[in-house]
Amino acid sequence: MTTPELGLPMAVPAPGLPATVRIHEVGARDGLQNEKATVPTEVKAEFIRRLAEAGLSTVEATSFVHPKWVPQLADAEQLFPLVRDLSDLSGTALPVLVPNERGLDRALALGATRIAVFASATESFAKANLNRTVDEALAMFEPVVDRAKAQRAHVRGYLSMCFGDPWEGPVPVTQVVRVCRALVDMGCDELSLGDTIGVATPGHVQALLAALGEAGVPAAALGVHFHDTYGQALANTLAALQHGVTTVDASAGGLGGCPYAKSATGNLATEDLVWMLRGLGIDTGVDLDRLIATSVWMADRLGRPSPSRTVRALSHKE
Ligand code: HMG
Ligand code: MG
Numbered sequence: 001m002t003t004p005e006l007g008l009p010m011a012v013p014a015p016g017l018p019a020t021v022r023i024h025e026v027g028a029r030d031g032l033q034n035e036k037a038t039v040p041t042e043v044k045a046e047f048i049r050r051l052a053e054a055g056l057s058t059v060e061a062t063s064f065v066h067p068k069w070v071p072q073l074a075d076a077e078q079l080f081p082l083v084r085d086l087s088d089l090s091g092t093a094l095p096v097l098v099p100n101e102r103g104l105d106r107a108l109a110l111g112a113t114r115i116a117v118f119a120s121a122t123e124s125f126a127k128a129n130l131n132r133t134v135d136e137a138l139a140m141f142e143p144v145v146d147r148a149k150a151q152r153a154h155v156r157g158y159l160s161m162c163f164g165d166p167w168e169g170p171v172p173v174t175q176v177v178r179v180c181r182a183l184v185d186m187g188c189d190e191l192s193l194g195d196t197i198g199v200a201t202p203g204h205v206q207a208l209l210a211a212l213g214e215a216g217v218p219a220a221a222l223g224v225h226f227h228d229t230y231g232q233a234l235a236n237t238l239a240a241l242q243h244g245v246t247t248v249d250a251s252a253g254g255l256g257g258c259p260y261a262k263s264a265t266g267n268l269a270t271e272d273l274v275w276m277l278r279g280l281g282i283d284t285g286v287d288l289d290r291l292i293a294t295s296v297w298m299a300d301r302l303g304r305p306s307p308s309r310t311v312r313a314l315s316h317k318e
Contacts, residue, residue, distance in 0.1 A: 009279035011279060012281065013281040014280055020282065021247070021277055022057065022284075023274070023284055024223055025270060026225070027251040028051070028059060029060040029062055030251055031251045031253070035302060041079050045083050048086070049086065050297070052086045052090050056286060058093040058095065060097070061096050062079050062097075064096055064097065064102075064106040094114065095156060096116070097158075099130060099140065108148075113154065114156070116157070116192075117144055117157055118130075118159075118160065119134070119138060120159070120179075122134070122175070124166075125167070129160065134179060141157075141183075141186060145157075145188060146187070157183035157188035158194055159176065159193055160196045163200035165196075165197070173207060176211075177211050177215045181215055181216075181217065184216075190221055191217070192222070192223040192249055195225065202238070209222070209244075219245045224237060224245055225249035225267070226249075228267065234272060238276070251266060251268070253307070254272070269310065271308045274286050292311050292315055295308065296311065
């Protein structure tokens with residue numbers, strides 16, 4: 001048990017949890033893709049730079065998708081070169097989303113070394129998000145993963161709608177396991193289990209992780225990606241950590257949503273995650289004060305306050 005610093009929780013470890021957690025920061029991509037206002041490219045670059053300076057080792061930068069589908073990220077070609085030096089300066093990993101070979105060409109041409117493909121567990125979302133069936137989308141990713149691996153790029157495979165889908169309702173675990181297995185067999189280095197609309201609860205999370213373990217997909221190869229629509233994201237994260245997961249996706253200030261899923265709201269706020277992990281004595285390498293200052297700065301640029309409870313509590317303490 002460690003004495004608390006002012007404004008920080010007392011560190012009281014709990015049994016069965018990892019010593020460190022890697023946070024995969026998605027605010028600049030998942031967060032900003034859903035903003036109505038277009039954020040200037042220079043502001044995005046400064047946001048990413050500040051996130052890296054706050055100690056986040058993985059900062060998802062942007063998406064090389066069709067600009068008509070996600071106009072908020074249409075400046076990927078301009079943005080990526082503005083932040084690329086961070087991987088040399090601070091070792092920050094800067095993954096980018098690519099849906100197809102055209103996206104991969106664009107990302108590789110700019111020197112991206114970490115890419116993410118993004119599949120769906122449900123047909124409805126595959127159609128809405130990628131204009132493909134689930135299997136057509138997997139077929140679209142195959143050459144992307146092959147070519148990325150041939151270039152020694154790290155490949156993440158996102159899987160959306162792992163728990164529930166706004167068109168189809170609850171999603172059977174077996175359906176999720178099938179697509180996860182396909183992504184692993186394709187060669188993805190890690191998977192991220194997306195609760196796109198925030199309907200997961202802790203028992204469901206553990207049931208899915210157990211089923212994946214039985215199907216030969218260990219927790220070590222998994223990240224969790226919880227949107228916080230119903231306030232369950234932290235509880236779900238704890239359930240995942242208890243099951244051996246050590247990679248957690250979160251978004252600075254709780255920015256986020258998905259333009260192609262009704263009822264998707266922001267991701268788990270990185271600050272709320274860091275607060276809980278500090279309280280559990282789990283190391284993340286993140287400087288919470290710097291991170292909060294970054295989210296307050298970004299909220300000013302967006303013209304609305306951060307929904308993160310921790311940002312609100314600590315930015316009004318004086
Ligand atoms: P499509 O309309 O079927 O595209 O869209 P297509 O393959 O028929 O190609 C049509 C035209 O688009 C062609 O141009 C292509 O070259 C061009 P034309 O020959 O007609 O002149 N094109 C591109 N241009 C630039 N970059 C590209 C690209 N691809 C094709 N990459 C497509 C299919 C996949 C392109 C489209 O559906 C798309 O871009 N979707 C992206 C949607 C998206 O980004 N959603 C948000 C990310 S997922 C998410 O947020 C969930 C997550 O957070 C996890 C969770 O919470 O669950 C990850
Ligand atoms: Mg998401």
